[in-house]
Amino acid sequence: MARVSSGKLLRLGLLAGCLWLTPREAQAAEDLPVLNEDAAPESAAPATDAPSEATGDAAPEATPKSCPGCRHALGAQALWVAGKFIPEVTLRYDPNRWFWVDMELGLIFLLDPPPGDDRVVLGSPLAAHFVFVPYRSRRVDLGVGAGADLHLLYGVGKGIAEVALAVKAIGHVWVTPRLGLFGSARVYPVATDGLSLGEKRDGSRGLPVLFATGVEWGVP
Amino acid sequence: MGSSVKRLAFGALLFACSCAPLTYSEEGAVDFQTYASVRVTVTSSSTGSDAASYLASELAKSSGFATVTLDPAVTVDAVLAVTLKVDFSTTVDDQGNTVERYDATADYALTAGASRVDSGQATATESSDLAAAESALDGVVTHYVAPYRL
Numbered sequence: 001m002a003r004v005s006s007g008k009l010l011r012l013g014l015l016a017g018c019l020w021l022t023p024r025e026a027q028a029a030e031d032l033p034v035l036n037e038d039a040a041p042e043s044a045a046p047a048t049d050a051p052s053e054a055t056g057d058a059a060p061e062a063t064p065k066s067c068p069g070c071r072h073a074l075g076a077q078a079l080w081v082a083g084k085f086i087p088e089v090t091l092r093y094d095p096n097r098w099f100w101v102d103m104e105l106g107l108i109f110l111l112d113p114p115p116g117d118d119r120v121v122l123g124s125p126l127a128a129h130f131v132f133v134p135y136r137s138r139r140v141d142l143g144v145g146a147g148a149d150l151h152l153l154y155g156v157g158k159g160i161a162e163v164a165l166a167v168k169a170i171g172h173v174w175v176t177p178r179l180g181l182f183g184s185a186r187v188y189p190v191a192t193d194g195l196s197l198g199e200k201r202d203g204s205r206g207l208p209v210l211f212a213t214g215v216e217w218g219v220p
Numbered sequence: 221m222g223s224s225v226k227r228l229a230f231g232a233l234l235f236a237c238s239c240a241p242l243t244y245s246e247e248g249a250v251d252f253q254t255y256a257s258v259r260v261t262v263t264s265s266s267t268g269s270d271a272a273s274y275l276a277s278e279l280a281k282s283s284g285f286a287t288v289t290l291d292p293a294v295t296v297d298a299v300l301a302v303t304l305k306v307d308f309s310t311t312v313d314d315q316g317n318t319v320e321r322y323d324a325t326a327d328y329a330l331t332a333g334a335s336r337v338d339s340g341q342a343t344a345t346e347s348s349d350l351a352a353a354e355s356a357l358d359g360v361v362t363h364y365v366a367p368y369r370l
Contacts, residue, residue, distance in 0.1 A: 082239040110370060122244065122370060153244060156370070157282045159362040162244060196243045201369050206241040 067097040069136040070220070073180065077104070077214025079125070082206065085109040086125060090214060097136065102129040102145065102170070108155070114201070123153040123160075131170060141172040149188065151195060164191035177220060183213045248367035250298075250330060250338050252284035257296040258330070259289050264304040266324070266353035271304050275357045284366035298332045302360060306352050321345060322352035328360050 072094050079086040088106030104127040110119055129147030136142075146167045153160040168186035175181060187209055188197045198208025260279065262272040272290055279300075280288040289296065306324045313319050322345065329339040342359025346352035 080239045081242045084242065114370070117368075117370070119370070151244065156244065156246075156368060157362060157365040158278070158358050160246075160365060194245050196241075196245065198240060199243050200241040201243055207238055208240065209238075210240045210242065211238065 067094075068220075069138065069141070070094045070097065070100075071174075071178075071180075071218035073216040073218040075180075075182070075214050075216025077182070077184075077212045079106070080211040080213070082200070083110070083112045084122075085111055088125065088212075088214075090216065092216065092218075098133055100131050100133060100143070102131055102147070103127065104129075108151070108153075119155055122155040123151060126150045126152060127166065129166060129168060131168075138177075139174050141174075143170050144168070145170065149186075160194075162192045162195035164188040164195055164197070172216075174218065178218050180216045180218055181214070182216060183211065186210045186212075243369060245369045246365055246367055248284050248365075249363050250284075252286070252367065255298040255330070255332060255337065256285065257287035257289070257294075257298075258285045259292065259294065259296045259299045260302070261290075261299065262302045262304055262357075264306075264353065266304055266306045266349055271302075271353055271357060274354060275302060275360065278358065278361040279364060282366060283361060283364040285364065298330050298337060300328060300330050300360075300364075302326050302328045302357070304353055304356060306349055306356075308349070320347060322347065322349050324352035324356035326356040326360050328363075 071092070073090075073092040075090040075092070077088050077090050079088065086106055086108050088104045091103045092100050093103070094100040104125065106125050108122040108125060110117075110122055113119055127147060127149045129145040131143040131145030133141055133143040144167075146165065149164045149166040151162040151164075153162065166186045166188060168184050170182060170184040172180050172182040188195070191197065197210055198206050200206050258279070260272055260276045262275055264271040276288050276290050279285055287296070304324065304326045306322055309321050309323065311319050311321060324344045324346070326342045327339075328342070330337045340360075340363060342356050342363065344352050344355030344359060346355055
């Protein structure tokens with residue numbers, strides 16, 4: 001009969017204890033994900049959203065956005081026109097890395113009416129431009145676009161409108177992730193007879209480039 | 221923000237302050253100095269309203285004619301004769317509903333004595349007889365809008 005020392009017994013006991021305990025620990029470790037899966041729909045979303053809202057950056061676990069720099073935006077701008085004040089509301093639909101669509105709607109105020117003319121509001125400019133965006137960064141977007149500028153002159157007469165093909169360059173600087181400043185310059189290569197960009201009321205020539213500057217609120 | 225971006229933004233702002241002239245203009249369909257007064261006559265198939273009165277009223281408001289009258293006894297420089305025709309038709313939309321449609325056509329001619337000075341046609345489509353007639357007449361008024369340069 002083999003003799004077993006107390007030290008060996010102690011080691012055997014520890015080994016048996018480990019063999020007994022190990023499956024239970026492993027089982028417990030396997031049980032945790034099951035518990036987490038049950039809780040996942042309630043707890044996972046806040047855990048990932050909270051740092052995103054606090055820092056403005058995407059959480060590492062979140063699905064990467066297809067266009068991190070894209071922002072839909074609502075803004076206000078003024079067109080720099082001599083003798084007129086043209087404030088506008090702007091809307092940017094920005095679905096893609098390479099392009100966005102700008103829409104503009106405003107009012108045309110006449111600041112220096114001709115003698116005998118008491119008109120103040122001439123009408124509304126309405127525009128839609130498709131903008132190609134070759135450069136985007138976290139702070140700056142640069143694009144070139146084309147579209148239609150429609151000038152609805154209901155203040156002049158019923159049913160009077162002028163239309164132009166607009167070609168423009170536009171740049172945005174994002175002061176914060178949501179607040180941006182932008183400026184654009186556009187020309188009218190083709191326009192109806194009653195719309196003359198770069199022509200003064202007396203017929204003399206001026207700068208045929210229409211500038212606009214504005215501020216906007218972006219929704220990443 | 222880097223200094224180059226600041227400089228660029230400042231330059232863009234300065235440049236943007238260069239206000240461009242933008243002029244809206246209309247020369248006038250006819251010489252309103254020569255044809256300052258006009259008599260309006262309308263032959264209409266529309267049953268909605270007094271088309272002649274409506275046209276005269278709208279012309280008096282925004283056309284280049286200094287005087288607009290319906291009175292045949294008044295001496296005028298020109299006569300604006302309009303033939304207004306309104307056609308009714310129905311169509312069926314995608315939902316299978318019947319949609320009423322009125323197509324109005326206003327053929328107009330401005331004559332001075334025996335000579336025709338100007339002529340044209342204005343059309344409109346609306347969902348009621350009255351709206352279609354008035355929209356077509358509005359087209360005539362727009363054609364004779366007073367000259368402007370704003």
